[in-house]
Amino acid sequence: MAEPVTAETVRERVDGFLAGHDPAGDRMEFLRARFDAGLAWVHYPVGLGGLGAPRVLQPLVDQRFAAAGAPDNSPRRIGIGLGMAAPTILRHGTAEQRARFLRPLWTAEEVWCQLFSEPGAGSDLAGVATRAVRDGDGWLVDGQKVWTSMAHQARWGILLARTDPAAAKHAGLTYFLCDMHTSGVEVRPLRQATGEAEFNEVFLSGVRLGDELRLGAVGEGWAVARTTLMNERVAIGGAALPREGGMIGVLARTWRQRPELRTPALHDEVLRLWVRAEALRLTGIRLRQQLAAGEPGPEGSAMKLAFAALTQQISGTEVELLGAEGLRHDHWRADRPEELDLLGRGPTYRWLRAKGNSIEGGTSEVLRNIVAERVLGLPAEPRQDTGVAWKDLPR
Amino acid sequence: MTLDLRYTEEQEQLRDSVRAMLTDHAPWARVLKVAESPEPDDADLWRLLSVETGLAGLAVPEHLGGAGATLAETAVVLEELGRAVAPVPYLGTTVAAQLLLHLGESGLLRELAGGEPMALALPFDVGPAAPVPSADAGARSAVSRSRAGSSPVSGLRLPGVEVSTAPDGNPLLNGTVSSVADALRARMLLVPAGGALFAVEADAAGLTRTPVVSLDETRPLCDLSMWNAPGRLLAAGDRAASALDAALVAGAALLASEQLGLAQWCLDTTVEYLRTRYQFGRPVGSFQALKHRLADLWVELVQARAVARHAASAAAQGDPDARLAAALAQAHCGPVAVRAAEECVQMHGGIGFTWEHPAHLYLKRAKSAAVAYGTAAHHRATLATLADLAPASP
Numbered sequence: 001m002a003e004p005v006t007a008e009t010v011r012e013r014v015d016g017f018l019a020g021h022d023p024a025g026d027r028m029e030f031l032r033a034r035f036d037a038g039l040a041w042v043h044y045p046v047g048l049g050g051l052g053a054p055r056v057l058q059p060l061v062d063q064r065f066a067a068a069g070a071p072d073n074s075p076r077r078i079g080i081g082l083g084m085a086a087p088t089i090l091r092h093g094t095a096e097q098r099a100r101f102l103r104p105l106w107t108a109e110e111v112w113c114q115l116f117s118e119p120g121a122g123s124d125l126a127g128v129a130t131r132a133v134r135d136g137d138g139w140l141v142d143g144q145k146v147w148t149s150m151a152h153q154a155r156w157g158i159l160l161a162r163t164d165p166a167a168a169k170h171a172g173l174t175y176f177l178c179d180m181h182t183s184g185v186e187v188r189p190l191r192q193a194t195g196e197a198e199f200n201e202v203f204l205s206g207v208r209l210g211d212e213l214r215l216g217a218v219g220e221g222w223a224v225a226r227t228t229l230m231n232e233r234v235a236i237g238g239a240a241l242p243r244e245g246g247m248i249g250v251l252a253r254t255w256r257q258r259p260e261l262r263t264p265a266l267h268d269e270v271l272r273l274w275v276r277a278e279a280l281r282l283t284g285i286r287l288r289q290q291l292a293a294g295e296p297g298p299e300g301s302a303m304k305l306a307f308a309a310l311t312q313q314i315s316g317t318e319v320e321l322l323g324a325e326g327l328r329h330d331h332w333r334a335d336r337p338e339e340l341d342l343l344g345r346g347p348t349y350r351w352l353r354a355k356g357n358s359i360e361g362g363t364s365e366v367l368r369n370i371v372a373e374r375v376l377g378l379p380a381e382p383r384q385d386t387g388v389a390w391k392d393l394p395r
Numbered sequence: 396m397t398l399d400l401r402y403t404e405e406q407e408q409l410r411d412s413v414r415a416m417l418t419d420h421a422p423w424a425r426v427l428k429v430a431e432s433p434e435p436d437d438a439d440l441w442r443l444l445s446v447e448t449g450l451a452g453l454a455v456p457e458h459l460g461g462a463g464a465t466l467a468e469t470a471v472v473l474e475e476l477g478r479a480v481a482p483v484p485y486l487g488t489t490v491a492a493q494l495l496l497h498l499g500e501s502g503l504l505r506e507l508a509g510g511e512p513m514a515l516a517l518p519f520d521v522g523p524a525a526p527v528p529s530a531d532a533g534a535r536s537a538v539s540r541s542r543a544g545s546s547p548v549s550g551l552r553l554p555g556v557e558v559s560t561a562p563d564g565n566p567l568l569n570g571t572v573s574s575v576a577d578a579l580r581a582r583m584l585l586v587p588a589g590g591a592l593f594a595v596e597a598d599a600a601g602l603t604r605t606p607v608v609s610l611d612e613t614r615p616l617c618d619l620s621m622w623n624a625p626g627r628l629l630a631a632g633d634r635a636a637s638a639l640d641a642a643l644v645a646g647a648a649l650l651a652s653e654q655l656g657l658a659q660w661c662l663d664t665t666v667e668y669l670r671t672r673y674q675f676g677r678p679v680g681s682f683q684a685l686k687h688r689l690a691d692l693w694v695e696l697v698q699a700r701a702v703a704r705h706a707a708s709a710a711a712q713g714d715p716d717a718r719l720a721a722a723l724a725q726a727h728c729g730p731v732a733v734r735a736a737e738e739c740v741q742m743h744g745g746i747g748f749t750w751e752h753p754a755h756l757y758l759k760r761a762k763s764a765a766v767a768y769g770t771a772a773h774h775r776a777t778l779a780t781l782a783d784l785a786p787a788s789p
Contacts, residue, residue, distance in 0.1 A: 255784055262787035270784055271775040275726045282701040286400035293401065302697040305690070371693055372686035376666045379681040 005042070005053035007060055013051070014039060014064045023070040031073055031107040034065070040073075040106045044090065048102050056292040073108045076339040080150060081105040081112035085158050088228045092175070092216040101156070101177070113154035115145040115178055115202060116225070120395060123366045125160070125229075126170045126222055127385075127393070130204060132161035139163075139176065139214070141184075141207040147360070151187045151200040152336065154180045160225050163218055165391040172390050173221030177213045184208070194352045195332035198340060229362070240288060241281055247314045247343055247350065248277035254321060261321050270321075273314050280306050298375045305367050308358035311342065315351035322347060398708040400701055406471045413450070413472055416443065417479040423753035429482045430612035430756065435579035436482045444483060445510035451488055452508025454711075459501050460508035466493075466645060470652035470707035477656030477732075477764075480756045482613040487514040487577025489649060491585055494592070494642035498630050503583060503594065511582035515642065516556075516595070516619055519576040522769020523643040523721065525777040556588035556621060566628055567601075568593060568621040576767065579604055579617050586626060592635040593626030600624065611763035613756055644721045647768040648706035651724035654764055655703045658696055658728075658735035661757055665689065665739045672744075685742060692738055699731045719781045722774040729765035736761035 017037050021030055034040055035049040042057050044050025066072070075082060082105070089101055104110040121127040130143025141161055151157065157178040164172035178185070184207035189197035216224040244252055255262065255270055280303065287299045319326040329348045337344075342353055358364040372378045385393055402410070420440050429437045445451035454469045455461025469489055476485055491513035495504050507513050556570035568588055578584060584595045584602070595602055601624035607616040630638055666689060669680030679685060706724035709717040736758040740747040747754045765771065779786060 252782070252784060259785070259788065262785075264787050267779070267784070267786045268772075268775065271726075271779055274778065274782060274784060275723060275775065276698075278723055279698040279702045279727045282400065282705050283698045285397070286701040286704065289399060289401050295401070299697045302694040305694050306698060365687070368687040368690035369683065371690035372680075376662075376686075376689055376693060378666060378669060378686050378689065379678045381681055381683060381686075382677065 005051050005057070007057055010039075010042060010051070010053060010057045010061055011064065013037065014061055018065075018068050018070070023065075023068050027071040028107060028109065030071055032103070034070075035103050035106055039065075041086075044102075048090070048098055049106055054294075073106060077150075078105070078108045078111055080114050080158075081108075081110070084114060084228045084231050085112040085156070087231045088158065088175075088224060089177075089215065091227050092224045096212065097177070097215065104155075110155040111150055111153045113148050113151040113157045113180070113200075113202075114228070115148060115151075115157040115159040115204075116228075117147045118144060119146055123363055125225070126173065127390070127395070128160050128162055128173065129395075130159075130161045131165070132163050132174060132176065132209075134163075135208065138208055138210045141176070141178070141204050141209060143204050145202040145204070146190065146199075148187075148190075148200045148202050149198055149340070151180065151202050152189070153338075156180060157202070158215075158228060160221055162390065163221075166389050167219065168387055169385060169390040169393065170222045171219055173225070174218050175215045175221040175224035176209055177215055178204075178207065178209060179213065182207060182209075189334065189336065191334050193355065194349055196335040196337060198337055240284060243278065243281065246277060246281070247311050247354075248274055250343060250350070251314050251318045251321070254318060258321075261323070266317070266321055269317055273310070273317060276306070276310055277314070280310060298371070301367055301371050301375070304361065305364055305371070308354075308364055311354040311357050312351075315347065315354045318347045319351050398705060398712065398714060400704040400708065402471065402704075406468055409468055410471050410475055413475040414478070416448070417475055417481055421479045421481045423480070423756065426480055426482055426613060426756060427750075427753070433606075435606065435615050435617075436484055438580070440481060441483045441485075441512065441580075442510065444485065445488075445512075449508070451485070451510050451512075452492070452504070454489070455492055455496070455504050455508045459504045461504070462508075465711035466649060467704075467707045467711040470649055470703065470711075473649055473653040474656035474659075474703075477653035477760075478660040480613045480657065480753075480760045484512040484514065484577035484580060484614075486614075486646070486650065486653060487581070488512045490642050490646040491515055491581075491583075493645040494585055494638050497638035497641045498592075498634070500594075500629060506582065512577065512580050513583045513585065514575065514578040514581040515639075516572045516575055516578065516584045516586040518572065518574045519616060519763075520574070520766045520769065521643065522647055522725070522773050523640055523718065523777070525780040526718070556586060558589035558591065558593075558626075559623075561623075561625065566593060566626050567623045568595060568626045569623060570621055572619040574607060574616045575619055576614055576616055578619065579606060579615060584619065585629070586621070587635070587639055588626075590635065591631035592629040592638065594629055595621070595624055595626045599626075609763070611759040613760055614763065643768060644718055645710050647725045647774070648710040648717065648721035650764060650768055651699070651703040651706050651721075651728040654728040654732035654761070655696070655699050657757055657761055657764070658692075658699060658732045661732075661735035661739035661754075661761075662689065662692055662696060664754075665742050668743055679742075688738060688742075692735055695731045695734065699728045702727045719778065722777040722781065725769060725774040726771045726778060729771050732761040733765050 017039060021033050038046055038051040039061055040049030042051045042053040042061055043055035045052055086102060086105055089097055105112060116125060118128050118130060120129055132139045132141045157180050159176040159178040160173055161176060162172050163174040184205045186203040188201045190199045190201050191197045192199060251270060284303055290297055326347050330346050373380055420443060449462050450472055452461030453464045453472060454466050457463035488507060492507050556568055556572060559567045561567050568586060582597050586593045586595050601622040603620045605618045607618060609615040669685060670678055672679045702724050706720040709720035740754045740758055743754055746752050
């Protein structure tokens with residue numbers, strides 16, 4: 001391996017690239033060229049959009065491109081691809097799979113979705129019932145997935161399916177990359193409590209997938225899925241914000257602009273929430289500093305737990321601060337938002353949407369179990385499903 | 396400016412050596428014995444920490460006999476002292492050092508760095524006052540301006556100590572200050588009186604220190620009374636006010652690290668107990684009702700660490716955000732330490748409520764510290780001003 005890549009080299013590379021590529025030219029050409037120059041995600045390997053550089057240098061690259069007015073790859077629209085599919089393919093994919101999927105994933109030519117949760121397997125994800133059966137040199141998949149955001153726009157899905165029902169539940173799983181355009185894949189909008197349909201149900205009926213779409217070995221699906229899940233938790237809890245940059249800013253602005261709504265009791269509540277929001281923001285900064293210094297800790301789970309509780313309470317307080325005015329909802333149309341905006345729309349929307357924060361990406365209850373057992377080292381709850389064939393489990 | 400919220404390698408080494416020292420010299424049984432004794436603190440332990448190890452002057456410049464480190468290192472020492480509920484006047488002496496540094500009192504600083512404990516003669520609950528809102532902020536919220544009072548340091552007006560002049564022209568102090576921490580063995584008391592600051596020798600004629608039976612006997616309080624006690628004028632007016640303010644801001648910031656260390660001990664000890672305590676044929680720690688509460692406590696602690704490090708770094712670097720950081724630290728870390736200690740008692744069950752288990756020492760220290768340098772509510776009121784979140788009109 002060559003000498004380590006420094007901030008200086010990265011800066012030179014970006015400037016060199018910008019000298020040869022017009023940021024105002026064709027967007028997709030620009031993005032593809034940026035990937036090929038190793039400036040997509042600099043911590044990825046050379047040849048796969050990166051330079052094998054330290055991850056901390058990525059913000060420098062993004063800032064430099066943004067300052068030059070370069071087009072971005074709509075990172076919010078392809079969050080599942082960037083945050084979950086890509087690290088999993090990088091870690092567990094074959095050379096062919098990495099070469100085939102990572103470039104269009106990063107350029108947003110191909111949107112990804114996650115086919116994990118099922119009506120019968122939520123918190124107990126390892127209990128998925130979607131079956132994948134060998135069919136000649138490929139696989140035949142049947143089952144139902146749920147809570148699949150972006151499925152209606154996705155070209156590919158990361159799919160967890162059961163290949164051996166006679167094995168214990170964690171042992172009988174295999175991980176696939178599912179072609180969302182193939183026959184037998186049906187996507188239906190799933191309307192949630194906010195009225196909109198951010199998510200989908202995905203029905204898989206006799207879906208044929210070639211064996212080249214299997215990621216990792218047969219029966220190793222759980223280990224592969226854990227890579228995805230670890231990255232999901234980081235993705236949800238990890239955004240860097242300035243002071244009052246999150247939901248607390250909305251509440252604080254309302255408080256400042258509407259003195260007639262203030263009461264002493266609400267004042268104390270707003271201050272308590274402000275303290276918690278600032279504490280959480282600093283925790284995120286510290287976590288990011290640790291990651292950048294190569295000292296990753298388990299604090300990401302703390303971020304997600306605290307974030308969910310905090311957004312729920314801030315938005316609830318905002319509704320009460322506004323009184324009857326806070327009860328006026330904008331509309332109940334079944335919109336299909338392209339990008340999730342937790343701060344978007346009105347107070348009642350924020351309050352309702354925040355209810356999902358403690359459910360999506362691992363419920364707060366499951367996260368507390370994980371923290372208690374993996375971080376604190378407390379003993380596991382006695383289980384009924386250890387060493388039992390998946391097909392023999394009560395359901 | 397983005398402050399570094401991590402620990403440096405040197406700080407981790409400092410932590411290891413302080414922890415090793417406290418493990419050997421301040422096991423909890425000894426802490427309890429000192430707390431039960433008429434002695435105000437552990438004189439041997441103080442000598443070890445201050446004279447032999449030089450920690451009293453850790454953040455005092457080297458040319459004044461200190462170690463030339465910063466408050467970010469002092470904060471790490473306080474984490475470990477909190478973890479051990481060590482009965483030494485370290486916090487009060489550190490705060491006194493900040494005041495003396497502000498005034499450039501090199502003689503007193505040399506004595507302090509040499510191991511002489513010193514203390515501010517203020518009730519333990521006096522914290523930094525909320526600043527008067529600027530004209531800008533005032534225009535947005537006239538209400539908070541009218542409520543904030545005029546003095547930038549309410550502490551200067553708090554104790555009832557009056558200043559008169561002796562026939563030889565030197566100042567004499569008269570009055571009482573109740574519930575003062577870390578003062579019983581202090582060599583020098585720094586007394587705010589009449590809008591100025593005075594240094595009063597511990598053995599000065601007319602000074603009486605009366606021990607108070609305290610909730611936290613690992614950091615006992617005392618009442619001071621001065622009866623024509625001779626004092627030396629340190630500073631007056633704005634200079635006195637800003638020195639006192641700086642010391643109190645530093646105190647609030649640093650106390651958060653002590654609270655963090657205390658909370659970490661409570662969590663660690665409770666987790667260890669729940670792993671080994673069996674009831675109903677299984678470890679008590681396998682019950683979700685307890686696991687989830689400890690997970691929540693850990694989440695609070697992770698945040699308390701970020702907040703305490705932020706306050707320590709801001710204080711160490713004289714960051715413009717230091718006042719807000721200190722208020723935030725006390726608004727957050729005080730309640731976290733109390734909750735950690737309360738959970739520690741509760742989850743230990745019967746044993747946790749006995750005199751023979753250390754949990755009660757931590758419980759008492761946590762509650763006492765939650766009041767020290769201002770309660771969480773006091774600091775939330777400060778944040779209301781600093782973050783421009785004005786209260787409701789009366």
